[in-house]
Amino acid sequence: MEDPMFSFQDVIRCDLCETPVPPKHCDICHIHLCKACMWKHLYLSDKSKDHYIVPFKLRGITSKCTKHSREVCKQLCTTCNIPVCPLCVASSEHEMHDKKDILTWFETKRELMQKDLQDLEKSIYPRYQEAATNMPVQRADVNKRSQKLTTALDKQGEALHTEIDTIIQRMKSEIDDMDAQHIAAIDRQEVAINHTITEITQAILDLKRLLDTSDVCLVSEYTSRTEEFRNLPAQFQVTLPTFTPQEINRELIHQQIGSLSKLAITFLLDEPRILTDIQTEYKYGIRSVSCLSDSELWTCGYNDILRLYNLQGELLRSVKTKSGKIPQDIAVTRSGDLVYTDYWDRSINLVSGVQIQTLITLRGWDPCFLCSTSSGDLLVIMTRNDGKQTKVVRYSGSTQKQSIQWDDQGNALYTSSYIIYLSENRNLDICVADCHAHAVVVVSAAGKLRFRYNSPPSTPRESFHPNGITTDSQGNILTSDYNNHRIHIIDQDGHFLRFIHNCGLQNPQGLCLDSRDNLFVVEFVTGTVKKLQYYK
Incomplete structure (x- = not known):
């Protein structure tokens, strides 16, 4: 809508001297004023009444005091959330209350509403629209996948003829039941999203109406709901059923048909829960954690001792590094042994029992962080x-x-840094938290770049410092956001899912998961290891 103040057809002018586009307005006399005339108006006009000069864009917000009819409300009592005049301010009723200049407060409130409107229209509402649009696609994918499973079952059933008809029919029924569960979960999510879309739409309309009003009382009642809408309703993770056929053995027909895995639907918690706080001897500078089992975990930090703790915080074992220097990182192998990198003597070492064996000594390169893979290899x-x-x-x-260093255009995949954690995903992708690049870099098992994640739009790229990284049983990638005191969860294709925050994390760094997808986080500054649940 065109601003009449700047309209060529009807330029707003000073009511005293006709100067165009006056910057001030007297909210008592209801006249527009240029800077020169403002002073004339204050000192040369009718002295029998007060004058209240406001910026032109804030004209009309002044209201008479409901208790003192001759007075103008120039402040807002933030304790009572009402406009107050000078007499109200001087009264005992508001003596101990906090008060703000009403013009400053109003402008701040308008800026907040403008930001909320922009967030809702440009960011939050489109995400809900996208999620709602994706529901029919998910529903169609359920049918496509179930058809593939049914076809595989039919093919196996034809080979086994009538002996397996009953078993095949039962498995088909299981698929139908799982489809019904999956569709029901999608339906519930769609209902929740559509309900919130309605609320957001109403919030947008309400905000637009408030932004067009000059009624201080209405504006003062406004409460932002942007943070309430910012996260989508709990998103579920689906472990899709698969069919595994076997070669036919008529003596063991039931076993030879194969197995149909169960449908698993899991939800990311809106508010992750801290299950355990483990206080370590490091106090400061703990860097890495790696699960030996669901109840025991290895740690390392800024001293030459590797320490094994249980969930009660009891120290079970201590191992001093072979060089007597600080280890850079640790990982537990598939066989349950501990490996660590030693930057100082450029070695990679295996701790087995009480023995430390040097596996690799590098020349020209310094080993930093490492992980053990599903195949038993080490990635360094x-x-x-x-x-x-x-x-x-x-x-x-x-x-x-294998060596992975360059993309297809010959550009370096990783920055030159000594703070780069890595992990292998269930799809065998290699996921790297490159702190200096402000990015998570993911390549395939063959070393081909799949994507770079630079944090969601709501987070400035420069403030994103990914340190620790791990992956869960769903293929999601979790990375520590050190300076912002939170953890990002992204899916295996680099799409942001949600944050783990608002649970008291301080400078999170190294991460690992147990067999139940419970997350262990080390806090670099406090020396604490926290166990969190983020699935339900």
């Missing part, structure tokens, strides 16, 4: 001695099998 981040190159190297035992 290493930086060249001159600090100008960084790469991921895969080892089988002490034998190098």
Whole structure:
């Protein structure tokens, strides 16, 4: 809508001298004033009444005091949330209350509403629209996947003829039941999203109406609901059923048909819960954690001791590094042994029992962070001695099998840094938290770049410092956001799902998961390991 103040057809002018576009307005006399005339109006006009000069854009917000009819409300009592005049301010009723200049408060409130409107229209509402649009697609995918399963079952059933008809029919019924569960879960999510869309739509309309009003009382009643809408309703993760056929053995027909895995629908918690706080001896500078089991975890930090704790915080075992220097990172192998990198003597070492064996000694490169893979290999981040190159190297035992450093255009995949955590996902992707690049870099098992995640739009890229990283049984990637005191959850294709925050995390760094997807987080500054539940 065109602003009449600047309209070529009807330019607003000073009521005293005709100067165009006057910046001030007397809210008592209801006249527009340029700067020169403002002073004339204050000192040369009728002295029998007060004058209240306000910025032109805030004209009309002045209201007479309901208790003192001759007075104008120039302040807002934030304790009572009502406009007050000078006599009200001086009274005992508001003596101990907090008060703000009403013009400053009104402008601040308008800015908040404008920001909320922008967030709702530009960010939050489109996300809900996208989620709602995706529901029919998910529903169609359920049918496509179930048809693939049914076809596989039919093919196996034809080979086994009538002997397996009863079993096949029962498995089909299981698919139908799981489809019904899946559709029901989607329906529930769609209802929740559509309900919130309605509320957001109403909130947008209400905000637009408030932004067009000059009624201070209405505006003072406004309460922002933006944070309430910012996160989508709880999103479920689906472990889709699969069919595993076997070669036919007529003596063991039932076993030979194969198995149909169960449908699993899990939801990310809106508010993750801290289950355990483990206080360590590090006090400050704890860096990495790795689960030996669901009840025992190895830790390392800024001293030369590797420590094993149980969930009660009891120290079960301590191992001093072979060099007597600070270890860079740790990982537990598939066989339950501990490996650690030693930056100082450029070695990768295996702790087995009371023995420490040096597996690899590097030349020209410094080993940094590492992880153990599903195949039993080791993935190691290493930086060249001159600090100008960084790469991921895969080892089988002490034998190098793969080196990942460049993309298809010959550009470096990773920044030259000594703070780069990594993890292998269930789809065998290699996920790297590159702190200096403000990014999570994910490549395939073959080393081809799949995507870079630079945090959601609501987070400035420069403030995102990913440190620790791990992946869960659903293929989601979790990375610590050190400076923002939270953890990002993204799916295996790099789409942001939600934050783990508002649960007291302080400077999270190293991460690991147990077999039940409980998350262990080390807090670098406090020396604490926290166990969190973020699924239900």
